[in-house]
Structure formats: C-alpha cells, structure tokens
Amino acid sequence: MQAATPEFVTLTLEHAWLVAVAVSIAIAIGLPAGMLTARHAHVRRVALGSASVFQTIPSLALFGFLVPAPFIGGIGKRTALIALVLYALLPIVRNTVVGIASVEPTVRESAVAMGMTDRQILLQVEAPLAARTILAGIRIATVATIGTATIAAAIGGGGLGVLIFRGISMADSGQILAGAIPAAALALMADGVLSWIEGKLSV
Amino acid sequence: MKAIEFRDVHYEIAGRPILRGVSFTVEAGETLVLLGRSGSGKTTALRLVNALAYPTRGEVLVNGRATADSDPIALRRGIGYVIQEGGLFPHWTVAANIGLAPRLNGWTAQKTSARVDELLTTIGMDGGDYASRRPRQLSGGQRQLVGVARALGADPPILLFDEPFGALDPITRLELQNWFLSMRERLKKTALFVTHDVSEALLLGTRIALLDEGELAWEGPAADFRRARLPQAQAFLACLRTPEEPGASSHA
Numbered sequence: 001m002q003a004a005t006p007e008f009v010t011l012t013l014e015h016a017w018l019v020a021v022a023v024s025i026a027i028a029i030g031l032p033a034g035m036l037t038a039r040h041a042h043v044r045r046v047a048l049g050s051a052s053v054f055q056t057i058p059s060l061a062l063f064g065f066l067v068p069a070p071f072i073g074g075i076g077k078r079t080a081l082i083a084l085v086l087y088a089l090l091p092i093v094r095n096t097v098v099g100i101a102s103v104e105p106t107v108r109e110s111a112v113a114m115g116m117t118d119r120q121i122l123l124q125v126e127a128p129l130a131a132r133t134i135l136a137g138i139r140i141a142t143v144a145t146i147g148t149a150t151i152a153a154a155i156g157g158g159g160l161g162v163l164i165f166r167g168i169s170m171a172d173s174g175q176i177l178a179g180a181i182p183a184a185a186l187a188l189m190a191d192g193v194l195s196w197i198e199g200k201l202s203v
Numbered sequence: 204m205k206a207i208e209f210r211d212v213h214y215e216i217a218g219r220p221i222l223r224g225v226s227f228t229v230e231a232g233e234t235l236v237l238l239g240r241s242g243s244g245k246t247t248a249l250r251l252v253n254a255l256a257y258p259t260r261g262e263v264l265v266n267g268r269a270t271a272d273s274d275p276i277a278l279r280r281g282i283g284y285v286i287q288e289g290g291l292f293p294h295w296t297v298a299a300n301i302g303l304a305p306r307l308n309g310w311t312a313q314k315t316s317a318r319v320d321e322l323l324t325t326i327g328m329d330g331g332d333y334a335s336r337r338p339r340q341l342s343g344g345q346r347q348l349v350g351v352a353r354a355l356g357a358d359p360p361i362l363l364f365d366e367p368f369g370a371l372d373p374i375t376r377l378e379l380q381n382w383f384l385s386m387r388e389r390l391k392k393t394a395l396f397v398t399h400d401v402s403e404a405l406l407l408g409t410r411i412a413l414l415d416e417g418e419l420a421w422e423g424p425a426a427d428f429r430r431a432r433l434p435q436a437q438a439f440l441a442c443l444r445t446p447e448e449p450g451a452s453s454h455a
Contacts, residue, residue, distance in 0.1 A: 110290030113253055113363075114353070115280035115307050128294050 008163060012182045015159035018077070018152060019145045019186070022084035026141060030089050031134070034096025035122060044097055051090040059087065059148050063155045080149070080157025087148050088141040095137025099130025132201045139194035146187040150179065204231040206266060206361055206393040207252055213260035214247055214417075221247045223417040224261070229410075231360070234387060234394040236408030236425070238401060238439065243414040245397045249363050252395060253282045265361065280307055283362040283392075287370050289350030291338040297349050298323075298334040304356030322352040325386070344375035348382070355390070364396040368403065380406055401439040405429070413439070 037044045054062070066072065066079045073079055103126050111121045127134075153161025160179040167175030207229040214222040222244045229235040237245040250256045251263045254275035262269045270278060283304070291300050298319050305315040323329040326348040338346050347367055354362055368376045380403060387394065398404055404411050408425040415435045421428070429440060 104290075104293075106286055106288055106290040107292060109255075110284065110286055111292070113255060113279055113284040113286075113290075114303055115276050115278075116303075117276060120307075125292060 008160070008178045008182060011158070011160050011162055011179070012186065015146070015149055015161075015183065016186060018080065018084065018149050018157060018159050019142065019190075022081050022145055022149070023088050023138065023142050025081070025085045026088035026092050027138060029085070030092030030137075031096055034093045034134075035100060035127065037093075038097045038100035038126075047093055048090075048097065051093050054086040055090045059083070059151050060154065062086070063151060063157075067155055075156040077152075077157050079155055080152035084145050084149055084152065088145050091137045091140040091144070092134070093137075095140075096130065096134050099133030099137075100126045102133070103129045132198055135194065135198045135201060139191060139198065142190045142194060143187050146183060146190060150183055205229070205264070206231040207235075207395060208264040208267075209248070209251075209261070210264065211261035212248070212251065212258045212263060214244070214251065214256065215259045221417055222251075222258075225414070225417070225419050226261075227412050227419060227422055229393060229395055231393050232391050233409040234396055234407055235410045235412055236396045236398060236404040237412050237414055238398060238404040238408075239414035240399060242416075244417040245399075245414045246365055248414065249365055249395060249397050252361075252363055253279045253284060280304065280357065281359050281361070283354030283356070283359045284365075285347075285350050285354045285362065285367045286365045287367060288343075289338065289346045289353070289367075291346060291349060291353065293338050296335050296337060297328070297341070300338065300349060301352045301356055303353055304359070308357045310357070318356065318358075322355055325355070326352045326382075328352075342375075343371055344379060347371060347379060351383075351386075360393055362392050362394045364394060366398055369398070369400070376403075383407060401442050404439075405443075 033047060037047045057065070062083050063080070066083055067075060069079075072082050100122075107125065107129070108121065111125050116124070149157070149159050150161035150164055152159055153165050160183045163175050163179030164183075167173065167177075167179065205228050209225050209227050212222055212225045213220065225244075225248065227235070237248055239245040247256065251258055251270065252265060254270045254273065257271055262271060264270070265273070265278060265282070292303075295303075298316075301319045301322050302315045305318050310318070319334070320329065323334060328334075328345065328348065333341075333345075338349065341349065350367065368379050371379065384407065386392075396404075396407055398407075405425055405428065410423065411421070411425050411428045412419060413421040413428075413431075413436055420435045421431050421433060423431075428436065431437070431440075
C-alpha cells in the first residue's frame with residue numbers, strides 16, 4: 001500500500017482530468033444540441049434516440065469497438081475520451097430537452113406575444129427556467145463518467161482503472177480498493193458539489 | 204379610426220375550419236368583447252391580431268396594415284397582451300416583468316425604471332416590496348394585475364385580453380373588472396377582450412361580437428346585446444341569473 005500511495009494520487013488526478021475533459025466536451029456538444037432540438041419534436045426524437053443507442057452499448061464493448069476504428073480509434077487517452085463523451089451526452093441532451101420542453105406553455109406564449117425574438121426567448125426565458133434540470137443532467141453525466149472512466153484503463157486511457165485492472169489480474173484486493181475507493185470518493189464529491197449548485201439555482 | 208379590422212377572415216388547422224368568414228372592426232379607443240363558447244374561435248381571432256397565427260384566407264389589419272405584411276416582432280411590441288394567470292416569467296421579479304416591453308423597445312434603463320414605478324402605482328402595488336417579489340409570491344389577482352401592467356409596459360395603443368380574469372374568484376374578478384373600466388377611462392386604449400362570461404362582456408364591452416362555431420353570429424353595441432333575439436345570444440343571456448343589470452346605477 002505504501003508503494004502505491006504516490007501512484008494512486010497521480011492516477012486519481014489523471015482520472016479526474018479524464019472525467020473533466022469528457023464532461024466538458026459533452027456539455028459543449030450536448031447543451032447546444034439539446035437547446036436547438038427542444039423545439040422540434042422530430043429532430044428531438046432523432047437526437048435522443050441516437051444518444052440512447054450509445055447508452056445501451058456495454059461500456060467495455062464500446063471501448064473495444066473503438067480501438068480498431070479508423071481515425072478516432074487506437075489505444076490511448078483519445079479513444080477513451082471519445083467513448084466517455086458519447087456516454088456523457090445522453091443525460092445532458094435529455095435533461096436540456098426535458099428542461100426546455102417543461103417551460104410552461106403560457107410563459108413561452110406570452111414571451112412570443114410580447115415580441116421577444118427566438119434567441120431572446122431561449123436565452124432569457126427557456127434556458128434560465130431549465131437551468132436546474134440541465135445541471136441535474138450534468139451531475140448525472142459526471143457521476144456516471146467517473147465510474148465508466150475506470151474501464152478506460154482497459155484501452156490505455158489511464159486513471160484509477162489501472163489499479164483496479166492490475167488488482168484483478170494479481171488477485172490483490174488491496175490494489176482494487178486503492179482504485180475503487182478514490183473513484184467512489186470522487187463520485188460522491190462531484191455529486192455533492194453539483195447538487196449544492198443545483199440547490200442554489202432554485203427559481 | 205380603425206385600430207383593428209377583420210376582413211372575411213378564415214382560419215383552418217389541418218383542414219378543420221376554426222374561423223369562417225369573420226369580418227368586424229374595432230375603432231380606436233373602444234373595447235370590443237369577443238364573446239363565445241369554448242371552441243368558438245375567439246382565442247384564435249385574438250391570436251391573429253398580433254401575428255401568433257395568420258389567416259388562411261382574408262386579412263387582419265392592425266392600424267390599417269395587414270398582419271401578413273408586417274414584421275411580427277415589431278407588430279407584437281406595439282400591442283399589449285394579457286392571458287389567464289398572466290403568463291409572467293416566474294424567474295423574474297415583478298419589476299423586471301413589467302419592464303419587459305420597455306426594454307424590448309429599447310428604452311433606457313432610467314426611463315424603463317420610471318415607467319415601472321408609474322405602472323406599479325397604476326395597479327396599486329407601489330407600496331411594500333412588490334417590485335422585488337417573484338410572481339409566485341403574489342396572489343392570483345395580483346399576478347393578473349402585474350400581467351396587465353406588463354402589457355401596458357411600453358404604452359401600446361392596442362391591448363389584447365385572453366380571458367384574463369377567468370381563473371379568479373368572483374370578488375377579485377369584480378375588483379379587477381372595475382379597475383379595468385377606470386383604467387380604460389384614463390388611458391383611452393383600444394382593447395380586444397376575449398371571454399365566455401356574458402356578464403363580463405356586458406360590463407366591459409363598448410361593443411360585443413358573438414362568435415359561434417367560427418362564425419360571427421351577432422355584433423353591435425353592448426347595450427343592444429340584451430335585446431338580441433337570435434338563439435345563440437339568448438343562450439348566453441339565459442346565463443345571467445341576477446335580475447338587475449350590472450352597473451345599472453351608473454346609467455340613470
């Protein structure tokens with residue numbers, strides 16, 4: 001355990017970095033996608049449907065599929081990130097769409113009737129009213145990604161999965177715990193911080 | 204001067220006729236009440252005025268100009284709109300809600316804030332901390348008043364009301380109806396007012412237009428509506444249970 005101490009610190013940081021980058025990219029894609037599709041029932045179904053498909057693929061299999069894929073595949077962090085982004089997308093897109101769709105019709109109607117432009121309605125009315133729901137999606141995505149990212153080690157993504165996989169192959173439960181406990185702690189911390197911000201956003 | 208004019212307006216949704224050849228005019232300064240049952244097309248007629256929808260056939264003119272030829276955003280910013288429950292933005296304060304139209308119309312912050320104060324006085328909510336409250340911290344009647352104040356925000360000459368007092372208890376409703384009458388007296392606005400409540404129509408309308416299944420069944424001065432003979436009008440008049448005329452004392 002003593003020898004593993006500096007390693008688990010490095011790996012925890014690497015893990016947190018993987019998750020932070022993956023969730024940031026997922027937000028950068030998912031938030032605009034959700035906002036743009038929320039108003040169009042047809043596009044919305046396609047977006048949510050394709051995001052759901054990724055969600056149904058077992059994570060280990062998705063990592064496996066991506067390794068031989070041209071351009072985006074290979075062994076290493078980039079492939080791991082792509083897989084993590086795909087997983088993080090669904091809760092973010094879904095909650096953005098649901099949040100915006102659940103804005104009261106009378107509120108949206110009066111915004112239109114008062115002469116607000118689509119852009120003003122989205123930014124000043126819909127987005128603020130959907131903020132809590134969207135943030136909940138980001139929280140769910142973050143917590144899930146922290147767990148899924150442990151599997152990224154299987155394709156050379158690094159992170160706390162390195163300790164877990166090594167522990168499994170060496171039948172060393174100490175090593176497994178050295179990976180699992182910090183991962184669980186990260187997840188709890190992320191959940192706590194994001195829940196707190198969510199509470200602050202109460203309308 | 205004609206503020207609003209409907210010329211043989213037809214409106215269909217997926218081939219189903221909602222309005223069938225409706226024509227009427229609203230002169231500047233008068234209140235035309237669109238009276239009708241649910242599904243008669245009265246709300247649709249209202250929505251055609253500020254380009255929330257466009258006629259399938261015929262045209263709607265606002266200040267002499269067809270809505271189809273107008274920029275919808277500019278048109279809407281010149282018309283106040285009040286709906287049931289106010290449609291207020293729940294995440295904004297009362298002051299921010301009332302200041303919406305002035306800001307959309309590019310007023311300065313100073314002018315907007317002066318206007319908001321003026322309107323808070325108009326609706327009798329200038330005391331206390333009303334300006335900084337959120338809509339959910341108000342009673343239903345207060346929310347409705349703020350909704351009217353918001354519609355008056357940029358001082359538009361035309362106001363549209365879609366059953367604004369329908370969800371209120373009868374006493375609050377009467378208070379707001381009386382307030383509406385005094386406000387109209389002072390501000391000289393043109394109003395198109397949708398309701399299914401015949402006593403409200405008689406109380407508030409200078410004229411009444413009765414819509415029945417998408418057709419204009421009757422139109423004329425509110426005072427003449429009581430003597431209207433056609434069955435659709437009689438059906439509404441039968442809803443008046445009290446024998447005395449509302450506001451009768453003010454006539455004599």
